Amino acid sequence: MPSLYAPVTICAIATAPGRGGVGVIRVSGRDLLPFAAALTGGKQPKPRYATYTDFYAADGQAIDNGLLLYFPGPNSFTGEDVLELQGHGGPVVLNMLLTRCLQLGARLAEPGEFSKRAFLNDKMDLAQAESVADLIDASSETAARSALKSLKGAFSNEIHVLVDELITLRMLVEATLDFPEEEIDFLKQADALGKLQTLRQRLQQVQATARQGAILREGMHVVLVGQPNVGKSSLMNALAGDDIAIVTDIAGTTRDTVREEIVIDGVPVHIIDTAGLRDTDDVVEKIGIERTWQAVERADVALVLVDSREGVTAEVEAILERIPPQLPRLFIYNKxxxxxxxxxxxxxxxxxxxxxxxxxxAGVDLLKARLLELIGYSGASEGVFLARERHLDAIRRAAEHMELAHTDWEMVEIFAEELRLAQNALSEITGQFTPDDLLGVIFSRFCIGK
Incomplete structure (x- = not known):
């Protein structure tokens, strides 16, 4: 993909807010040697070498000293000239240095703009660009390793192979359209249907791997529901391994949702403890109960807690009637x-x-294993790459178009069109075929400096 930029120089603090030993400011644009010279009092940095220097304000006073790294385009992260200013990690010093960059003609980078430029300048595809943010946001070692696989192109390579095979099949089909009286026999002889079936099987494998990667990235939201005093807070503490929620023998102790994140076999699990569900005149408790139902609507799994001494009572049945029927649930007989x-x-x-x-x-480890089974997680393997919901949606649409192509393969024009739509759906994943408004949404969710 050719560059779509006539780039303005952009800059941003690339390290996290707060104090630290080292702070980094990143600058990207075209022909940045004069910019570097103005910032360092005339020094000309050597490409890909660390240059120790002072950084100067407009009046000639030193703002800070540290290292300057220069990466000339196109051999840089963004494909443009890139400067990295590594100074001391105090917020005041970094902001003074950032202000100096703005005075020299740069503007503040938008969220994800460095990665967006890397994508637009063909330094990485869209799936790889997204994996940059996923690697930063990874909440477990397994997720981090899988994000790195995606960054290095594991996911993209799978998609490229599928797209290439679809293109080959499309070329075969398109070649028959000029000879309508022979097209069916030609497609039979070329085993077009067999090639499509092989493609569908490969797509199913990619879909299964991507689904595991999406679980690693997104995790699951588990809501604890039940009557007061059935042990929801105690179970949350047991799952978290810490006293997160207050536990007493007084019914109605928990009056608001309490959230905690744990990791089970590399999967982030967001546990939401909720107010006990019962009829009450307490205004505060009523608000907590309403928030409980809101949490249920957004959950991936509901753990319905029951006192094992009482079983499922009429009150519990009333709770079950309000839980969305499509929401997976697991009955926990506590105590x-x-x-x-x-x-x-x-x-x-x-x-x-x-x-x-x-x-x-006792039994908490069994619960953890059962939770992973409920969301279809079969365990991370070396081949798992991180995936997003938009990737799964694109794969689902590609599978649907391939199925329609398989059904209507004797109607060659429809066969060809469904193959084209399947290719377009898969190409959205890597950005070969992506609406501009989607790019804006994707990169706006990145952090500043990436």
């Missing part, structure tokens, strides 16, 4: 240590339930 129930999975009133004790932590 097994008090009821004497056997720890583990069981059948109770026609329901699959997990008996455990949040107080003693």
């Amino acid at each position: 097994a240590d008090l009821s004497g129930a056997t720890i583990g999975m069981a059948e109770e009133d026609g329901r699959s339930v997990l008996r455990l004790s949040a107080r003693t932590h």
Whole structure:
């Protein structure tokens, strides 16, 4: 893809806010040697070498001293000339240095603009650019390793192979359109249907891997629901391994949603403890109960807690009626240590339930494993790459178009059109075919300086 930029010089602080030993300012633009000379009192940095220097204000006073690195385009992250100013990590010093860059003609970079320029200048494709942000935001070691795989092109390579094979099949189909009386026989002889079936199978494999990567990236949101005093807060503390929520014998202790993130087998799990669900005249408790239902609407899994000594009562049934039917749920029979129930999975009133004790932590490990099963996570492997919901959506649409092509393959014009639409859907992942407004949404979610 050729560059779409006539670049204005941009700059931004690339290190996190706050104090630190080192702070970095990144500058990207065209022909930055005069910019570097004005900033350093006339020094001409050697490409890809660290130059120790003072950084000067407009009046000639030194602002800071540190290292200047110069990466001439196109051999740089953005494909343009890039300067990195590495100074002391105090916010005042960095802001003074940033102000000097603005005085020299640069403007503040927008969120993700450095990565966006790298994409537009064909230094990386869109999936790789997104993996930069995913690597920064990774909440587990497994997610970080998978994001790095995507950054190095593992996901993109899979998509490129699929697109190339689709193009080859499209060329075969298009070649028959000039000979309508022979096209079906020609496609049969060329085994077009067999080639399409092979493509569909490969896409299914990529889809399965991408789905695992999306789980690693997004994690899952688990909401704890039930009546007051069934042990929701105790279970949250057991899952988190810490006293996150207040636990008492007084019903209604939790009056608001309490959130905590844990990691299970590399997967981020966002646990939401909620107010006990019951009829109440307490104004504050009513607000907490309303927030409980809001949390249920946004959850991936609902853990329905029941006191194992009482089972599913009429009040619990009323709660179940309000939980969205499409929301996966797991019945937790808590307080097994008090009821004497056997720890583990069981059948109770026609329901699959997990008996455990949040107080003693017995059965909590079984719950963690069951949660991963509910969202379809089969464990990270060396081949897993991080993926986003938009990637899964593009793969789903490509699969649908391939299925339609398979169904209508004897109608050659429709066959050819469905193959084209499948190719376009996959090409959205890497950015070969991407609406400009989508680019704006994607890169606006990056941090400043990337």
